[in-house]
Each structure stands twice: as C-alpha cells, then as structure tokens.
Amino acid sequence: MQVAVPCRIVALWVQMCPSVGSTEPACSRILVWWEPRNDQLVGKTHTCQIVLHEDFVLPPPETQRKAAQSRHIPPGLGRQEVAMMGSRQWQGKADPFGAVAVSLPLNKTLVTGDQWKDVDSIQEKRRSFLYEFCKKYNSMKKLRTHLVHIVSRIYVEDRHKVLYCEVPKAGCSNWKRVLMVLNGLATSVRNISHDDVHYGKHLRKLDSYDLRGIYTRLNTYTKTIFVRDPLERLVSAFRDKFEHPNSYYHPVFGKAIIKKYRHNANEEALETGSGVKFKEFIQYLLDSHRPVGMDIHWEQVSKLCYPCLINYDFIGKFETLEEDANYFLQLVGAPAELKFPRFKDRHSSDERTSAEVVRQYLKELSKEERQLTYDFYYLDYLMFNYTSPIV
Secondary structure, eight states: OOOBOOEEEEEEEEEEESOTTOSSOOEEEEEEEEEESSGGGTTSSOBOOOOEEEEEEOOOHHHHHHHHHHSOOOOOOOOOOOOOOOOGGGTTOOOOOSOSBOOOOOOGGGOOSSTTHHHHHHHHHHHHHHHHHHHHHHHHOOOOOOHHHHTTTEEEETTTTEEEEOOTTSSHHHHHHHHHHHTTSOSOGGGOOHHHHHHSOOSEEGGGSOHHHHHHHHTTSEEEEEEOOHHHHHHHHHHHHHSSOOTTHIIIIIHHHHHHHOTTOOHHHHHHOOOOOHHHHHHHHHOTTOSSOOOTTTSOHHHHTOTTTBOOSEEEEGGGHHHHHHHHHHHTTOOTTOOOOOSOSSOTTSOOOOHHHHHHHHTTSOHHHHHHHHHHTHHHHHHTTOOOOOO
C-alpha cells in the first residue's frame, strides 16, 4: 500500500539552459528531491507527492550588465512550482549541463592608472580561453553533481560582493586573510595567524546560504579563482603535508599509504605515518582503490571549483599572483592601502616549489608514473592553458 506523507528536502540538483555564452536570457531549473519527514517511513513503500521545480529566470544581457556595474541589484527571480509524483530512484542524482552562474563584465571604473592594461589584456585572454574550452567540453560531457557540492569551496565576502573559490597551494591562505580584512574582521593581513585563517570559521562559504542566497550571489557578485601549474601544486602539497611534522596528514594519510605501498615497512613508520616517499604518495594518488580518500590539497581544480559550471569573472594564476591579486582588489573597490601579502604562510625557510623543484621530484617516478600523474591533472592543464610537462 502507498501512503501520501509530509516531505522534507534531502537532495537537489541543477539544470541550466541555454548553453554557456548564449545571448538568450539565462535560466536555471532547480530540481528538489523530497522524502518523508517520518524517518520510520524512509525506505518503505510510499508516495512522496511533491517534487519542486523552481525556475530562476535572469534578465536579458543588458540588464545583467547594469546589475554588474552597480553590484547591488539582484536579478529578477521568478518561481514556478509544479506538483508531480516523486520517484525514489532520483535521489542523489543530478544532471547539470551548461553553467550554474553567468559571467559578468568586470567593473573597471574603480581601476586607476595605466599600469594595469597588460594585466587586463591577459585576464581577458584567460577568460576567453576557458570559455572556449568549456563550450567544447560541456558539449561532450554531462556532469552529475549536486549544486551544494559545486559551491562548497567558495568563500563569500558580502561587503565588496566577492566570491572566492579556494584552491589550496595557490595562495589560498593569504587570500583568506585578504577576505577577512575586506569583511572588517581584521585591520591588517599581518595580524591574522595561520590557525585563524584555517580554523577560525570567520568566513562564510556559499553552501551555507539558502538556495535563493546562493543564486543571487552567484549571479551578482564578482567570482574569482586563482590556480597554479598542477604538478607544482601537487609537489607543494606533498612537501607541506609529508615533509614536515603534521598531526593530521601523517596519521590519517601517511599510515595508510605506508601500510599499502611500502614493502617491509618498520614498526615506527607504520605507527606514526611519517616519512612517506613521493613515489609512495603518487602510487596512492593513482590507485583507483585508495586506502584513504582524496584531499582538497591535491584534488583537481576541475572538481574543486567547477570552472565549466561557474563562469568565473576573474582568473588569477599563482605564477603572477601578486600582480593579478592587486588588480582584482582594485576592480572590487578594496581600500587603497590593502595589498596582497607577499609573505609565505608556513615553512618560510623552505625553497618555494618551482618548476626545477618539481623536476627533481619527478625523477623519483618511472616514465609511466609521470605520464599517469600528468593524465590525472589533464583537464586542469587544458582549461587553464598550462604547458604540458615533459614526462
């Protein structure tokens, strides 16, 4: 027997139309899965009577441009609810195709001086390159990802209407310091410790807002991402987490890696997880049956920030970090005295992870392992136009 019961939201997914770059008004459909409120009924035969279809229709491009200039006018949000029968087999599935957020023109009226012309030209080329890549990539592959997961790495700064997607090992610690100053949580980036940056819970993430709050910010705030050469980022993460004392990565990742990939490991290594070799780390990374899951410090940017679903307005690179960051701060109207910090967050005496440092680490790998590691980050290399390494 089937019974109709009150429902609660347990999952949602997003479908966008039309495709990226279209001159037609953008729209997005949010599909919400409901299940019974009474936990005793979950998993039993029942009819959950409502699946909510919520259509958010953005204004035409000209209206979007005006909103981008003011940065405070949210797009018109229409809503249509359609009652229909739910199906248990839909739970947890998603089918986004196209973009979750439109790309907005940068407001350059706040930029002073001519020294930013070259930076701006490079910026436009990066955005154009990523757009063309995503247009091809999205036409070949449909991604199945929950909206809340898509925005889970994005930090929100409401005062200057900034969304920053965190890419670890690409200047993220100092970027979070900058966001805290912009938000009035600190007076100087130098007054903010590493622990305050990463464990203080001072900054809100986009997934902490309700659905309307997420979509309003995605389509009216300036969205930025800063990236880095994928193998440099990988080696930097390994050096930081495994070549220095670490009370989390050694016992959680190190012990599992040594246990599976080191033959005749001694008791101390198995007990502490310290001393993981780069080759062992790569064996873990490439293993489809990893003994412990992935981590944001070496996860692909394509899976952290979804650059083909969220049309980022500004694409910075670690290789030109200071210049890109200070130009971005002008674009969003940051205080003139606020500059992107130069200091290294931790292990300041260590040599920075450069292309030459990466080459030394890659020597520990076989040619096949080097190729597979590059293949692992293949999308990141392509979408951000990084030069393929010689493997």
